[in-house]
Amino acid sequence: MFQDTICALATPNGIGALGIIRVSGKDSISIVNGVFKGKNLNEVPSHTVHYGFIVDEDETIDEVMVSIFLAPKTFTAENLVEISCHGSQYIEQQLLALLLKKGCRLAFAGEFTQRAFLNGRIDLSQAEAVADLIAAENKASHDMALSQMRGGFSSLLKELRVELLDLASLLELELDFSEEDVEFADRSQLIQLMDKILGVINPLIESFSYGNALKNGVPVTILGKPNAGKSTLLNALLQEERAIVSEIAGTTRDTIEESLIINGIHFRFIDTAGLRDTEDQIEAIGVAKALQKAKEASIILYLADLQQLDWKEIKSDLDKFQRDNVHILICLTKLDTICSFTTSEIPEDISQNYTVLTISAKENSNLSELKESMHSYIESQKVASQTIINNVRHLNALIRSRESLLLCEEGLKTGISSELVAIDLRRALEALGEIVGQVSNDELLGNIFSKFCIGK
Incomplete structure (x- = not known):
C-alpha cells in the first residue's frame, strides 16, 4: 500500500545507554543494508539480530545491533528494521540523517501504528x-x-x-x-x-465511568473549613511536605494537585482553599476554585475538625456538593487532640447517607482505612461486562x-x-x-x- 520507507527514533530523546531507530517500508532492509557493515541483511532470515557497524562511506558512525523483521509478520505488516545504537543524541541524529540521505523520510507521529492499522494488522480500537x-x-x-x-x-x-x-x-x-x-x-x-x-x-x-477513572486517574477533591487539616492530610497521604501547613486560617489560596497510586489505581488529589466567606480578594478566588473542583471530583473528602463540630454547617456544605456521580467521604480530623469520640455522636441522617471516618493525619491514624474506602468505591463502579x-x-x-x-x-x-x-x-x-x-x-x-x- 505504501511506496515510501519511513524512519524515526523509537526511544525517548535524551542521553541513555541505548537508542533504537525504527525503519519500515518495502525498501527498509535494502536501505539499512547499504549502510551496514556486517552480514548481508538482504539474505538473513526474519526475526534475527545481527552485529556490525553503521558506516557513511569510509566513516564509522556507531557499533550497532540490527534486528530484521520480514513482512507480513511485523508490527506494521511491512519489512521492518530496528537499529540498536548507543544512546547519544549525536549518534542518533547522525544515523537518522544518513537514512534520510539514502531514501527514507521521517515518520509522522503515530505513523508506524497507522500503517499497522491501514495494512490490516490491527483495527482502530487496538491502535x-x-x-x-x-x-x-x-x-x-x-x-x-x-x-x-x-x-x-x-x-x-x-x-x-x-x-x-x-x-x-x-x-x-x-x-x-x-x-x-x-x-x-x-x-x-x-x-x-x-x-x-x-x-x-x-x-x-x-x-466508561470506571474505565475512564482507571485511564485518567480518579479526581479527589479535599474540602473543608480553614484549618480543618486539608493540607496536613495531603502531606500525610503523599508522605512528603507538599503543602504549607499553618495555624493561620487561609494559608492555602490556590489548588494543589498531586497523584498517588492506591492498590493499582491512580488517584489525583486536589487540596483546596478553606471554605468560608472572606473579603480577601485572593482567598475568595481560591474558595471559588475549591467549589469548581468539587463539581469535577469523583470523590470528595470533606474534612471537619473534631474539636469544632457543627453538624448544621456540615449538612449545609454537603447539600451543596451532593450529586449523582460523586462519592462523599466525611473525615473527622485531629483525632489525636480529643480524649474520646463515638459514632453515636454522629447524627443519624449523616451516618446513614455517608461514610464517616475519624482520622489523625498528624499521627497517620486510620489513613489506611481512608485509602481502602476510596479504593473500594472505585472498584464498586465495575459493571457486569468483563470488557x-x-x-x-x-x-x-x-x-x-x-x-x-x-x-x-x-x-x-x-x-x-x-x-x-x-x-x-x-x-x-x-x-x-x-x-x-x-x-x-x-x-x-x-x-x-x-x-x-x-x-x-
Whole structure:
C-alpha cells in the first residue's frame, strides 16, 4: 500500500545507554543494508539480530545491533528494521540523517501504528490501545490497555456486528420483495435479538465511568473549613511536605494537585482553599476554585475538625456538593487532640447517607482505612461486562448505536415499514464500525494518530 520507507527514533530523546531507530517500508532492509557493515541483511532470515557497524562511506558512525523483521509478520505488516545504537543524541541524529540521505523520510507521529492499522494488522480500537499502553502509569490502566490491544473489545464488537448484519440481511431481503408484502423474519425473534444486543451494549456504556477513572486517574477533591487539616492530610497521604501547613486560617489560596497510586489505581488529589466567606480578594478566588473542583471530583473528602463540630454547617456544605456521580467521604480530623469520640455522636441522617471516618493525619491514624474506602468505591463502579471502555470516541459511538437500536426495536414493536427499520439498523452498524475503523475518514484517522509519539 505504501511506496515510501519511513524512519524515526523509537526511544525517548535524551542521553541513555541505548537508542533504537525504527525503519519500515518495502525498501527498509535494502536501505539499512547499504549502510551496514556486517552480514548481508538482504539474505538473513526474519526475526534475527545481527552485529556490525553503521558506516557513511569510509566513516564509522556507531557499533550497532540490527534486528530484521520480514513482512507480513511485523508490527506494521511491512519489512521492518530496528537499529540498536548507543544512546547519544549525536549518534542518533547522525544515523537518522544518513537514512534520510539514502531514501527514507521521517515518520509522522503515530505513523508506524497507522500503517499497522491501514495494512490490516490491527483495527482502530487496538491502535488506540497502543497509545493507552504507552501512557499507562499504573497496573489497572496497563491491564485494561493490554486487554484492548489484544483484541478483547474488538472481538466483542465483531460478534455484535455479525448478529446485526444477519438481522439487516433479513430486512433488506424483505425490501427486495416489498411488492409481495413478504416477511422473512419473525418480528418477535428480531425484538429478542435487539434485547440481546442491547444487553451487551448497555454494560459497555456503563463501564466508561470506571474505565475512564482507571485511564485518567480518579479526581479527589479535599474540602473543608480553614484549618480543618486539608493540607496536613495531603502531606500525610503523599508522605512528603507538599503543602504549607499553618495555624493561620487561609494559608492555602490556590489548588494543589498531586497523584498517588492506591492498590493499582491512580488517584489525583486536589487540596483546596478553606471554605468560608472572606473579603480577601485572593482567598475568595481560591474558595471559588475549591467549589469548581468539587463539581469535577469523583470523590470528595470533606474534612471537619473534631474539636469544632457543627453538624448544621456540615449538612449545609454537603447539600451543596451532593450529586449523582460523586462519592462523599466525611473525615473527622485531629483525632489525636480529643480524649474520646463515638459514632453515636454522629447524627443519624449523616451516618446513614455517608461514610464517616475519624482520622489523625498528624499521627497517620486510620489513613489506611481512608485509602481502602476510596479504593473500594472505585472498584464498586465495575459493571457486569468483563470488557471495559475508556475512550470517549468509543463511548459516543456506542451511545449512537444504542439510540438507533432502540428506534429499531420501537419500529419492530409498532409495525412500521421494514425500510425505516433498516435505515436505523444501518446507522447502528455504522456507529459500531467507526470504533474498529471499518467506517472511517482521513480527518478521524489524522486526529487519532496525531496524538501518538514519534516512532510509534
